[in-house]
Amino acid sequence: xxxxxxxxxxxxxxxxxxxxxxxxxxxxxxxxxxxxxxxxxxxxxxxxxxxxxxxxxxxxxxxxxxxxxxxxxxxxxxxxxxxxxxxxxxxxxxxxxxxxxxxxxxxxxxxxxxxxxxxxxxxxxxxxxxxxxxxxxxxxxxxxxxxxxxxxxxxxxxxxxxxxxxxxxxxxxxxxxxxxxxxxxxxxxxxxxxxxxxxxxxxxxxxxxxxxxxxxxxxxxxxxxxxxxxxxxxxxxxxxxxxxxxxxxxxxxxxxxxxxxxxxxxxxxxxxxxxxxxxxx
Amino acid sequence: xxxxxxxxxxxxxxxxxxxxxxxxxxxxxxxxxxxxxxxxxxxxxxxxxxxxxxxxxxxxxxxxxxxxxxxxxxxxxxxxxxxxxxxxxxxxxxxxxxxxxxxxxxxxxxxxxxxxxxxxxxxxxxxxxxxxxxxxxxxxxxxxxxxxxxxxxxxxxxxxxxxxxxxxxxxxxxxxxxxxxxxxxxxxxxxxxxxxxxxxxxxxxxxxxxxxxxxxxxxxxxxxxxxxxxxxxxxxxxxxxxxxxxxxxxxxxxxxxxxxxxxxxxxxxxxxxxxxxxxxxxxxxxxxxxxxxxxxxxxxxxxxxxxxxxxxxxxxxxxxxxxxxxxxxxxxxxxxxxxxxxxxxxxxxxxxxxxxxxxxxxxxxxxxxxxxxxxxxxxxxxxxxxxxxxxxxxxxxxxxxxxxxx
Numbered sequence: 001x002x003x004x005x006x007x008x009x010x011x012x013x014x015x016x017x018x019x020x021x022x023x024x025x026x027x028x029x030x031x032x033x034x035x036x037x038x039x040x041x042x043x044x045x046x047x048x049x050x051x052x053x054x055x056x057x058x059x060x061x062x063x064x065x066x067x068x069x070x071x072x073x074x075x076x077x078x079x080x081x082x083x084x085x086x087x088x089x090x091x092x093x094x095x096x097x098x099x100x101x102x103x104x105x106x107x108x109x110x111x112x113x114x115x116x117x118x119x120x121x122x123x124x125x126x127x128x129x130x131x132x133x134x135x136x137x138x139x140x141x142x143x144x145x146x147x148x149x150x151x152x153x154x155x156x157x158x159x160x161x162x163x164x165x166x167x168x169x170x171x172x173x174x175x176x177x178x179x180x181x182x183x184x185x186x187x188x189x190x191x192x193x194x195x196x197x198x199x200x201x202x203x204x205x206x207x208x209x210x211x212x213x214x215x216x217x218x219x220x221x222x223x224x225x226x227x228x229x230x231x232x233x234x235x236x237x238x239x240x241x242x243x244x245x246x247x248x249x250x251x252x253x254x255x256x257x258x259x260x261x262x263x264x265x266x267x268x269x270x271x272x273x274x275x276x277x278x279x280x281x
Numbered sequence: 282x283x284x285x286x287x288x289x290x291x292x293x294x295x296x297x298x299x300x301x302x303x304x305x306x307x308x309x310x311x312x313x314x315x316x317x318x319x320x321x322x323x324x325x326x327x328x329x330x331x332x333x334x335x336x337x338x339x340x341x342x343x344x345x346x347x348x349x350x351x352x353x354x355x356x357x358x359x360x361x362x363x364x365x366x367x368x369x370x371x372x373x374x375x376x377x378x379x380x381x382x383x384x385x386x387x388x389x390x391x392x393x394x395x396x397x398x399x400x401x402x403x404x405x406x407x408x409x410x411x412x413x414x415x416x417x418x419x420x421x422x423x424x425x426x427x428x429x430x431x432x433x434x435x436x437x438x439x440x441x442x443x444x445x446x447x448x449x450x451x452x453x454x455x456x457x458x459x460x461x462x463x464x465x466x467x468x469x470x471x472x473x474x475x476x477x478x479x480x481x482x483x484x485x486x487x488x489x490x491x492x493x494x495x496x497x498x499x500x501x502x503x504x505x506x507x508x509x510x511x512x513x514x515x516x517x518x519x520x521x522x523x524x525x526x527x528x529x530x531x532x533x534x535x536x537x538x539x540x541x542x543x544x545x546x547x548x549x550x551x552x553x554x555x556x557x558x559x560x561x562x563x564x565x566x567x568x569x570x571x572x573x574x575x576x577x578x579x580x581x582x583x584x585x586x587x588x589x590x591x592x593x594x595x596x597x598x599x600x601x602x603x604x605x606x607x608x609x610x611x612x613x614x615x616x617x618x619x620x621x622x623x624x625x626x627x628x629x630x631x632x633x634x635x636x637x638x639x640x641x642x643x644x645x646x647x648x649x650x651x652x653x654x655x656x657x658x659x660x661x662x663x664x665x666x667x668x669x670x671x672x673x674x675x676x677x678x679x680x681x682x683x684x685x686x687x
Contacts, residue, residue, distance in 0.1 A: 016542040020549060027553040053337055054559040054575075058552050061582060064460060065545050068589050071462040072541060077527050078519040080462060084469025085515035089508060091470060092477050128463065132470035135449040137368065141440040255505050263512040267519070 010079030010269045011070055011120035020069050021123070021156075024062045028149045031055045032193045036221050060145040063127060063152070070120055078267040079121065083128055086113055090125075091133035107154055107190075107241070108248035109256070111183055114158030115175075116260040122155030146197055154186045176253055183245035191238035195229045314605060317666040319361065322447030323455060324607035329443030331614025332655055336435035338621040339632040340428040341642045344652060345435040348617060349376075351656035352442045359658060360445050361665040372441025376434030383430035387422040394419025394637060421637040428636065451601055458590025469518065473511065480507045537588060544585035551578025606662050613657045620651025 013021070034055065075083075086109065093105040110129065114122025127148045134140045161178050162170055170178060332352050336345060353373075360366035388401070401415040450471065456464035484506045551574045558571020624647060625632035634642040 016546070020542070020546055023546065023549050023553065027549070027556065031556065053334075055556060058556050058575075061579075062549055062552060065549050065582060065585070067463050068459045068586065069542060069545050071460075072538065072589055075462040075466075076519075077522040078516060080466055081469060081515040081519040081522065082512065083466045085473050085511045085518075087466060087470035088473040088477060089511055091474060124463070124466070128466045128470065132467050132474075135365075135453075135467065135471060136474060140444055140449075141437065252501060252504060255501065256508060259505065259509045259512060262509075263516070266516055 009118040009120065010076055010082070010267070011118065011124060012073075013070070013118075013120040017066075017069050017120070020066055024066050025153070027062060028059060029193075031059055032146065032150075032197045035196065035199050036218055036225070056142040056145065059149065063145060063149055067124065067127060070124060076269060079117075079269065082117075082263065082267065083121070083125055086125055087129040087132045090129035091136050094129075094133045094137075105244060105248070106151070107183060107186060107245050108252065110151060110155045111158040111179060111186065111245070111249065112253060112256050113260060114155035115161060115179060116257060116264060117159070119156040119159030122157075122159040123152045124155075126150075126152030126155035146194065150190050150193060154190060157186065158182060175257075176250065179253060180246050180249050183249050184242045187242035187245050188238050191241065192229060196225060199225055199228060315663050317664045319448060319451065319601075319665055320446075320610060320662060321455075321601045321603055321607045322449075322452040324603075324610040325446040326443045326452075327611045328614030328655075328658065329439045329446075331611075331616070331618040332439035332442070333436045335617035335621040335652070335655075336432055336439060338618075338625040340432050341632060341634050341644075342428060342431050343642050343644050344621065344632075344648050345431045347644075347649070347652045348655060349435050349438050351617075351652055352439055354656050355659045356442045356445050357659075359662060359665060361448070361667050363448070363667075365449055366445045369441050369445040372438055372444070375441075376437045379434045379437065380427065380430035383433075384423055384426040387426035388418050389414055394421030396420040396639065398423065420639060424639070425636045428634075454597065455601065457586050458595060459586040459588075461590070461595065469515075473514070476514070477507065477511065480510050484510070537591075541585055541588045544581050544588065548578050548581035548585055551575070551581055554578070609661050610658050613654050613661070616654035617651040620647050624648055 034052065090106055090109050093109065106129070110122065110126055113125055117125075130144065130148045130151050134144050158179070161182060164170065165174075329352070332348055336348060339345065353369075356366075356369050360369070396419055397417045398420050400417045403416045404414040450468075453464055453467055453471075481503060484503050487506075488502055555571050555575030555578055558574060621632065624645065628645070631643060631645060631648075634640050
């Protein structure tokens with residue numbers, strides 16, 4: 001990566017970080033999708049559900065491991081302050097949509113910031129904004145690590161959108177189109193995996209069409225889950241979220257992108273100069 | 282741990298002054314123990330986790346109700362007067378909502394059961410869904426929804442109790458050195474948050490003065506300046522942090538950094554294997570392997586955290602100490618977890634009362650003792666400091682306010 005490209009990436013993602021991120025993301029995905037992979041259990045064991053509780057403890061640890069790796073070289077003070085301020089803004093935006101049906105005001109800023117500051121920043125921003133808003137509203141709970149990881153993916157994915165396509169930089173209406181399309185996809189996928197993790201807890205209706213069957217064939221359970229999520233949330237909540245994303249990105253996107261890019265220029269995230277002491281041995 | 286505090290306080294004056302007996306020393310210790318102070322937030326979290334573990338081991342509505350009562354009593358008697366402490370009622374509401382949703386789903390989707398309570402007309406949905414809605418509502422279905430809802434609700438209330446009792450800012454102060462940057466981001470976010478409200482007010486006032494009309498373009502005309510203002514402030518803050526020596530790095534060699542990354546990767550791998558083994562109950566992975574992988578992953582993660590935290594030495598202003606009261610709180614949380622884990626292993630029919638056939642749930646002495654122990658922090662811990670402080674300040678500020686209004 002050239003020096004100019006690097007200066008726009010306040011939190012660089014090195015090869016080791018990529019490796020750890022991939023591992024943790026795969027493991028996280030498996031923990032979201034655990035109901036689909038669980039083998040059948042003898043009836044006696046079925047009450048003592050250990051796996052989901054162990055996941056609730058392991059998932060935050062895995063997220064913390066990634067955060068340690070990403071910030072391992074120390075974070076630039078400007079990146080840190082910007083992360084903190086953007087987290088506060090997102091935490092302030094979050095309750096705006098809480099009372100209304102499916103209005104999600106959080107993602108658009110996460111997506112735009114991830115786009116401007118890069119995948120590493122997007123990942124950390126997803127984690128820190130959810131954590132900050134949980135601390136502010138006293139909403140720390142077992143659901144928080146799952147929300148953190150899912151939001152981190154949303155921010156990171158926005159940072160991975162192509163910067164140049166066919167030799168031309170993606171800017172202007174093309175960039176808007178990319179971001180809006182990404183916002184819609186992210187809104188539905190977020191709803192889908194958040195439902196998936198929680199499905200067995202609300203399941204057990206005694207209906208073959210909707211119910212979670214422990215140890216059932218993967219595709220059967222997936223089909224049932226898709227019907228369940230379509231009935232319960234996709235039609236209203238996720239569509240509401242997608243519409244909010246689209247409208248906010250379309251209306252506020254160009255302005256917010258300009259503000260964020262101005263901040264990047266002013267901050268001038270230089271490559272950090274490091275002096276490694278020569279070890280004599 | 283309590284000895285340094287003992288020496289700092291003025292010695293209680295006994296009848297003879299110098300030759301105080303052991304009784305007076307014990308009395309002094311008890312007095313010091315009971316002095317108002319905020320407990321370590323970690324202690325409250327461990328206590329609440331104990332309650333949540335207990336709730337995860339039973340669906341007996343009697344024990345769950347007892348647990349919720351104990352936890353709520355502690356919250357009411359030991360919470361500080363702070364915004365996060367008031368959030369507890371939200372968690373109570375959320376728990377009620379969970380129970381209502383689970384029972385409502387059972388009625389909506391009409392589960393099987395022989396004891397019919399009342400009958401609702403059936404609605405058959407069109408083909409791709411192949412679902413019938415409503416139909417006869419049985420006591421078994423409603424009760425199974427209720428039991429499951431109570432279990433989840435009790436766990437949510439335990440988490441809410443920890444949120445209400447533990448000061449989130451002190452919790453941030455306990456962030457390990459390896460996560461220093463992330464902790465600092467959160468501290469910045471929490472302290473910038475109140476400024477945003479002020480910024481919004483300023484911008485909307487300027488907008489009114491420019492005769493900005495109504496709600497049209499409200500989002501664009503208020504949101505944009507606020508965001509730009511916030512980002513400008515963040516750069517000022519960064520400058521201030523740089524000038525105060527933030528970013529000072531210790532002498533960490535490249536080799537130590539590689540070692541940290543390697544440890545992080547290994548730890549993640551170990552945790553993944555452990556998680557997989559927990560999921561796999563079919564017996565394909567031996568039980569010891571999962572436990573060993575989990576323990577190894579945890580140990581490696583701890584080592585990586587320690588190593589990464591060494592990159593800069595930091596001192597802490599007024600650290601939260603772990604004293605006697607904290608240990609008492611954690612033990613009180615451990616009691617219900619142990620009692621119900623034991624019960625669910627030895628007497629599963631008591632821990633998970635049967636719904637079909639309908640059985641009246643019962644309680645055992647072990648359960649009762651364990652669950653009541655969860656309520657003990659309400660008496661055994663020192664009261665939070667600001668209650669005593671506000672009681673005093675109310676008395677002192679009252680004449681002042683009277684003068685202002687007069």
